[in-house]
Amino acid sequence: MAAIGPPAERLDPHGRLLAQCRSELGEALDDAAQKPVRARWLLPVLPANWFVLRPAWSAALLILIGMALGSVVPQWYSSRMTQRPDAVTMKVSAPPRLSQQDLETMGIAAINWKAGGSFGSPSVELHLTAERPMELQGSLDDMDVKRVLTFVVENGQRFDSGVRLDSLELLRRRSSDTEVRQALRVAARKDRNPGVRLKALEALRGFEQDDAVRLTLLDALQNDDCPGVRVEAINALQAAMRAMGEKGISPQDQGLVNVLRDRMQRDPNNYIRMQSAAAIHQLGPRELH
CATH class of the missing domain: 1.20.930 (Transcription Elongation Factor S-II; Chain A)
Structure with a gap:
């Protein structure tokens, strides 16, 4: 009978469990009371506590941080890469919109331009008539615009004198370009209109x-x-x-x-x-x- 143990312990295991939990809770409270005051003050400002107490504000803050990093970090990385001595800059040139066949079959309906483009270069508008009518817009630095204008003055027999004179008026602003000077020299030697030849010489x-x-x-x-x-x-x-x-x-x-x-x-x-x-x-x- 003695080996069986006291009847109270055998009949009330829940009471023992409750007493054990109370004892552990008391020890935890004693430990918390002994923590430094600074640690208790830091608890409300920890990010983990923010996320728990204010989930909506926390999500908005994370979105703002992500947007800021997404805009600043690429710029910083790009500037760092350009400062490297071994950094390689790649330049990609767009293919011309006009083929050689387009140039050889086109007509010019009108050439318009207005001042005030980039670096004093006029904005040019070319209305082309061909199998596929086209309107070109750009500055004198635009490759297709330059190709059309130089083609006109080099092939004066195909275009009326007004179009040729307008082309020369624009090209004279780019006489420092070797290809442009080549076109001006052809016009000065071969154009059938003396006014065009004179304007070509003036441009040189x-x-x-x-x-x-x-x-x-x-x-x-x-x-x-x-x-x-x-x-x-x-x-x-x-x-x-x-x-x-x-x-x-x-x-x-x-x-x-x-x-x-x-x-x-x-x-x-x-x-x-x-x-x-x-x-x-x-x-x-x-x-x-």
């Missing part, structure tokens, strides 16, 4: 030290049948010679001398003969002649 002003431009001026001075074109050619050549003289450079060009002497003696225009003689005198010693 300032580039007389370019050998190809100088040859174009000499060809116009010697062979063009329009006195106005020849006057523009001799004036441009004289301006170039003066600029070279101011730099102490003497143009040792026998071809130039030969053309000037020919025009001095044979040109039907009195002004051109006089200016040719003045240019020869400007060259200096007679040994050049």
Whole structure:
């Protein structure tokens, strides 16, 4: 009978469990009372407690943080990459919208432009007529716009003089471009309209030290049948010679001398003969002649 144990312990196990829980709760309360005051003050401001007590505000805060990081971090990373000496910048050029066949079959209905584009470049509008009519808009730096304008002045027999003059008026703003100067030289030599040839020579002003431009001026001075074109050619050549003289450079060009002497003696225009003689005198010693 003694091995069976006290009847109270055998008959009331729930009472023992309740007493044990009360004992553990008392110990936990004693431990909490012994924690530092600072720890008790920090509990309300911990993020975990915020998420539990204010779930809606917590979700909104997380969204704002995500948006801020999403906008700031890529910019920071990009700036860091561009500062690296080994960083490689890739430039992608869009393919042209106009094929060579489009250029060869197109017509020009109108060329419009207005000032105020980027870096002083006008905004150009080209109305093309072809198998697929097209309207091109862009600046003079737009590859397709430049291709159309240079094609027009290089193939003057296909377009009316108004379109060619408008194209030259725009292209003269880009005379520093080698491809543009090539088109201007073709127009100055071959266009059937003297007004177009004259405007092309005017657009080449300032580039007389370019050998190809100088040859174009000499060809116009010697062979063009329009006195106005020849006057523009001799004036441009004289301006170039003066600029070279101011730099102490003497143009040792026998071809130039030969053309000037020919025009001095044979040109039907009195002004051109006089200016040719003045240019020869400007060259200096007679040994050049």
